[in-house]
Amino acid sequence: MKEIKRIGVFTSGGDSPGMNAAIRAVVRSALYYDLEVVGITRGYEGMINGEFERMNRKSVANIIQRGGTILKTARSKAFMTPEGRAIAYHQLREAKIDGLIAIGGDGTFTGAKVFAEEFDFPILGLPGTIDNDLYGTDFTIGYDTSINTVVGAIDKIRDTAESHDRLFIVEVMGRDCGLIALRSGIGVGAESIFLPETKTDLNALMHRLEIGRKDKSSKILIVAEGEGDSGGAFEIADKIKLKFPQLDTKVSVLGHIQRGGSPTCMDRVLASRLGVAAVESLMEGRRNEMVGLIHGKVAFTSFDQAIKHHAEINKDLLKIVDILSL
């Protein structure tokens, strides 16, 4: 196995808070182990275009606390074609990069897997996505920050809900995965939570509102954007308004604020640990795997597995919603 001397690091897919902390950890630990590091801008697109820059310890100074990614991110159609990947490979060879660390989610790892197999190129991945939808890590980098942003936003909405005795339906991110909805829903004391992974029972909700509505001054329902059965937050609102016209029902779509912001301590520590582990593992010869944290310990999952399987919804947590929204 060829020794790795110069690694490239990039972020890809949707940005998530903590990506900068991960980049910093990769760069610093690579330098610590006397490797050279190249930052690749704009993910696979930048790889194809040869947007490379040597990084030193100053390149990543004072970024651990910043949201977004200094390496920028993009989606690349060209990288989905064999021709695009061939150019990318050529660019990496030209730049004498002999190992890659990819920070991103599902799509990023799908690309990495194909590329790694086609060119037998050493790649490791770090789970950087707010959705927490990757198999092989307890938490993804960005998830903790995102649920805290959601909780902070809904704490504000509740002030208004309480003042007006309102019912608020809040749509949070999560196209295929309800984990943001689930945990933030418990965090705000939601009345009910609707997820892509569970069957939405609007009748049960209507019954709840029927029997509970007299002595409760405000109610928050959380709907993940990918929740499919009921047609989403606005549809649910319409149905509630029809059945309970006396309820003051409003919808709020939190939107893009959920992706940004200074990362929480947990996300910074997670990103730091995984970044160091990725560099050490790449040096030790690991390839084509995502580096995650399971039960507090660094763990490796093949890209294949990480993509195919999904983090599961903890049924206990769903039950807790029912109990506590009494």
Next chain:
Amino acid sequence: MKEIKRIGVFTSGGDSPGMNAAIRAVVRSALYYDLEVVGITRGYEGMINGEFERMNRKSVANIIQRGGTILKTARSKAFMTPEGRAIAYHQLREAKIDGLIAIGGDGTFTGAKVFAEEFDFPILGLPGTIDNDLYGTDFTIGYDTSINTVVGAIDKIRDTAESHDRLFIVEVMGRDCGLIALRSGIGVGAESIFLPETKTDLNALMHRLEIGRKDKSSKILIVAEGEGDSGGAFEIADKIKLKFPQLDTKVSVLGHIQRGGSPTCMDRVLASRLGVAAVESLMEGRRNEMVGLIHGKVAFTSFDQAIKHHAEINKDLLKIVDILSL
């Protein structure tokens, strides 16, 4: 003039951060001056229903930092009718309330003015609204908190915008008044700001994007919800996408988070000052006026004037947007 012995305090219209600080100031200063205080729940609606409660200093302990209003707020159709107001008057007489302090905005003061004239009832108003759209005060209670919430949210959005080289169109509150948009737009370094008070010049915007778009990594446009010419944030987005398909253009509607949250120091101090001033002025015989702060000094404006006129858009601030978004 009859001496005032027992005052009622209530919040009405949309809630705003700092209303609780205002309630606290009214209650504490009333007690300080040996008046009795009654909290009226749910604004004019609660007045009609006789939802009254005696308040002491403990009633308002530990609320200065809380968003929303512990007295709740509502809109009352009944109070718009002479019959409704007659009942309200009767309720106040029954409860021996001989003066009122109303915390709210335009609508609240319109009701207060009519009621005060019909029944010769002493009322003073405090400007509690996030919109800053009242004449007779430099700032309304809640405005400062709201623009900070907007700025905090857009700071997060910018992380994503920067990472993806995106253009974000952010809709902020302000149905008739662009002051939230204006000041928060300057605060986030917006590219352009669209207000209800100014003619929207989309051609100028398109020109700006044309000449400026190469070396700027992210752009934020702010649109007040009441901006009329262009059809709002989504319409503007469509037109930009049509003309600049290569731009990654997104819309974010901030929504109800702008009303809630713990008030800023400025809002707490403003609410505290105005609350004390309202009680003192009511005792001294002032009536039918809004108590505001102009140039750092307590100032009084008749309800009539406060409603009729509007805070004006400072043209200098608009020019600053142009200069700084260079």
Next chain:
Amino acid sequence: MKEIKRIGVFTSGGDSPGMNAAIRAVVRSALYYDLEVVGITRGYEGMINGEFERMNRKSVANIIQRGGTILKTARSKAFMTPEGRAIAYHQLREAKIDGLIAIGGDGTFTGAKVFAEEFDFPILGLPGTIDNDLYGTDFTIGYDTSINTVVGAIDKIRDTAESHDRLFIVEVMGRDCGLIALRSGIGVGAESIFLPETKTDLNALMHRLEIGRKDKSSKILIVAEGEGDSGGAFEIADKIKLKFPQLDTKVSVLGHIQRGGSPTCMDRVLASRLGVAAVESLMEGRRNEMVGLIHGKVAFTSFDQAIKHHAEINKDLLKIVDILSL
């Protein structure tokens, strides 16, 4: 075994963010399972004084987001005596309380253990302390909030440190346990971290400062308050000033802000899960144990063990500090 019909809940020791979320979870889940719940004010002291109040679902409405504890907390000398505990027992019997859920730390569980044994009284404990120093749970309720407060405060301090090219020595809480220092230190990218659990090597620090000090604009050292070898933050500062008089060295003691504030989502979810689990387990007959979360699953540890053992410092994390502060 006697069936439990009425439980008491209390908080004791230092307050921690999330205690209110835990109280809410205990009350709501008790009601869900048709138990009666009594809130005991001021911990063991209130138990002796019979400060009991029946709680319903409204008692805990709108508190999940609040720091501190609505049941208040205190340290009780009387409860350390057999006489005091006998009175407490008598009070509980009088109030027909037949089970207890204690939220607190080391000291709380020591008292609970003795009391449970003396009177064969069913008690379960929830780990509520910012220090994360309890054996039997991955995290204590309040720890996550606390480290985020520390990280937020140091992010502010770094602004000043960067602007002045300063070295800041920041003292954080942790009398016997360096876990706040460790994780927040990684989170802020600290130069070095000094803990009670490790030998402080000031020579190594001086060497680091010697070789590294030219091209780094700011440096943050974290010192846990219980760090003993070096005499604490001010002593370390004095030594650095002596050796590096050209360095602009400052000390900041974060103090009590680390205990308060609205709990993070993680702390709210943790408190909610443990609160429900405690009620369910008490009903099922578990006694004299702390209910924690290990590897994402509810786990039970005898009070004995929870007190005797301590959460250990993860050596990997210490190494990461060295690598990343390059």
Next chain:
Amino acid sequence: MKEIKRIGVFTSGGDSPGMNAAIRAVVRSALYYDLEVVGITRGYEGMINGEFERMNRKSVANIIQRGGTILKTARSKAFMTPEGRAIAYHQLREAKIDGLIAIGGDGTFTGAKVFAEEFDFPILGLPGTIDNDLYGTDFTIGYDTSINTVVGAIDKIRDTAESHDRLFIVEVMGRDCGLIALRSGIGVGAESIFLPETKTDLNALMHRLEIGRKDKSSKILIVAEGEGDSGGAFEIADKIKLKFPQLDTKVSVLGHIQRGGSPTCMDRVLASRLGVAAVESLMEGRRNEMVGLIHGKVAFTSFDQAIKHHAEINKDLLKIVDILSL
């Protein structure tokens, strides 16, 4: 009068949040008016050392939201000597800088005044300090952020104070000026506020604690660091403990967190307005003045006046503390 073609901008003295927004405004508006701009690093020290860098619009992109100052700041002993100033003048001439904008406080303007007179050099100043202690502006850049940081910190401390029925004495910044203490004290509902500008009446405080102490669960006293009569926060604490040993009395010194952090919207807008005004005024021939905002309008005050006079303590605000802490 010579036309100005190239200006220098620098920050000096203690850093304050919003300095970056001011730098951005100076740079962008200079470019808007076709001036060249040079950033001078580390204040007067950098001026002497010739630490100059040309700035373009990218130099100040994405900094409006950041605390601290990208131009760094320092105190310069050399600039206090005629020789030092002569070198500085020479450096400016060499770099063809023909006008200066200085962002800082008292000390900064003292230096600017001397320098401007000695070399007939055009300088304008922007009030950048958290203390709000400059005459000639309603608010200084950084003050609003600082009082919000203080209020946020004390909100957290109050959680603990409430939970333990404690009295907290909190020391805030303000060596010669009590304006941070005053406004933040009102913002947190302080029991009493001790300022450098007023005589501290500990007897009155003791009387207040005597008569008030039974039914109030927590108490916050604010002490400005420059308060002189009583010996500061720890001395006051000792006296209270002596007289009221049953009170659980604690001291917290907030320290350097008060200088940093992302600026509030008000500080960003203030900095933006003043930055633009400074450039425009320098072009129009104004010299040796501080540019401030009085009653919402740009206003000019000679350095002489700005330094000599001080912002006054508003007696009405002090009275409000007494009334509201009832």
